[in-house]
Amino acid sequence: MDNTPIIYQPLKNAKRIKIHIPYELKELRDVFKKINTTFWHPNQKLWSIMYTEENVALIKNIFGKNYKTVNEVTPTPIEKRPLNQYAIEQLFRLEKALVLKKYSASSVRTYKNMFSVFLTKFSNKDISIITKEEIEGFVYELITKNKIGESYQNQLINAIKAYYEHVLKLPREYYEIQRPKKAVSIPNVLSKEEVLKIIQHPKNIKHKAILWTIYSAGLRISEVLNLRIIDIHSKEGYLFVKDSKGKKDRKTILSNHLVVLLRTYFKKEKPSYWLFEGQTGGKYSTTSVRAIFRKAVAETNSNPWATVHTLRHSFATHCIENNVNLRYLQNMLGHNSPKTTEIYTKTIHINNKNIESPLDNMLKNVNFKT
Structure with a gap:
């Protein structure tokens, strides 16, 4: 087995550099861990550190001459060419079908972008007679x-399938395209301590209220931005989430502490319709919420790979740790299938503080020398 540390050459504009330190090199790993901004990524089995010239020099100095540098895989850009009239017409037909089916604006944009890649390849052919093997x-x-x-591949297949299903109305057998094997990955989750640091960090009361609302109710970023003032049911103790993913309405928990914060926020900001509005009215922007979260993460030195959606994952995990019924959790998160919710049973912290080994249970009243 190769016990050589690996430094992965980061991609252009990367903010962090990934490091592999073999398990056997404990002393080297202990030295590395003491460097500021280091972080362990359990899913990838890699360490990372802020990508600066000083840090790279420091890592190389620690590793000495005993390390390898490996380039990360860089995708080759997909060639883009102007679409001919036939391709433009097919793109419009897809857009029309998706709009009539009430797909969200962001979904329509994604499908059009992906289908344009497909049309670039087949714009000189009648795509209604292209075979599944060709696709x-x-x-x-x-x-x-x-x-x-895998994500790009799935989005591309979704766009192609949407055209054959919604525009050409063909049976499934004509467009059942082979997909990548689905990876069983565990969602990235923050500890309770990290969540508290992040959501408490903003000084601006609106910024703080947004992060509190997302975490306390397990919301997606689009859902918190679509909240109306009338969706806050403080007397009954729930938030009403309208038209969430899949065009579904649902209810989720309303934290008592959040109610207190929202009342203070409401008196100061006086929103008129949406719970969180921009400076000139209308919904608050997705970009602004992400900026608030990134700033809080950076300034609290929390997990740099966390995103706004990580707060939703953390909410689900912490609910399970607090013994919330999985059926209740499924309804609060708006999942169609309990299998989707059950993934969070894999994210709970397993240690001897919250789970008793059967060996410890058996030996509670047994006295013997080990």
Whole structure:
């Protein structure tokens, strides 16, 4: 087994650099951990550190001559060409079908962008008679040549399937395209201590109220921005979430502490319709919420890989740790299937503080020498 540390050459504009330190090199790892901004990523089995010239020099000095540098895989850009009239017409047909089916504006944009990639390849052919084998060959070429990831591949297939299903009205057998094997990944989760540091950090009461609302109710970023004043049911103790993912309405928990904060916020900011509004009225922006969160994460030295959605993952995990019924949690999160909710049972912290080993249970009243 190779016991050589690996420094992964970061991509352009990367903010962190990834490091692999073999398990056997405990002393080296202990020295590395003492450097400021280091972080362990359990899913990737890698360390990372802020990408600066000083840190790179420090790492190389610690590792001495005993390390390898490996380039991260860089995708090859997909060639973009102007679409001909036929392709533009097909793109419009897809857009029209999706709008009539009430797809969200962001979903329509994504589907159009992905379908444009497909049309670039097949714009000189009648795409209504393209075979499934041709489509899969096209996807295979993007995987092998352009190094597209699983998410990109799935979005591309979704767009192609949407055209054949909603525009051409073909049976499923004509567009059942091979998908990548679904990875069983565990959501990134913050500790309770990290969450508290992050959501308490903003000095601006609106910024603080937004982060409190997302975490305390397990909301998606779009859901917190779509909250209306009338959606706060403080007497009954719930938040009403209208038109969430999948065009579903639902109820979720309303924290008593959040109610107190929202009342203070409301008196100061006086929103007129949306709970969180911009300076000139209208909904608060997604970009602004992400900026608030990133600033709080950076200034509290929390997990740099966390996103706004990590607060939702953390809410779910902490609910399970607090023994909330999975059925209740499923309803609060708005999941169609309990299997989606059950993934959070894998994110709870497992240690001998919250779970008793059967060995300890058996030996409680047994006295013997080890």
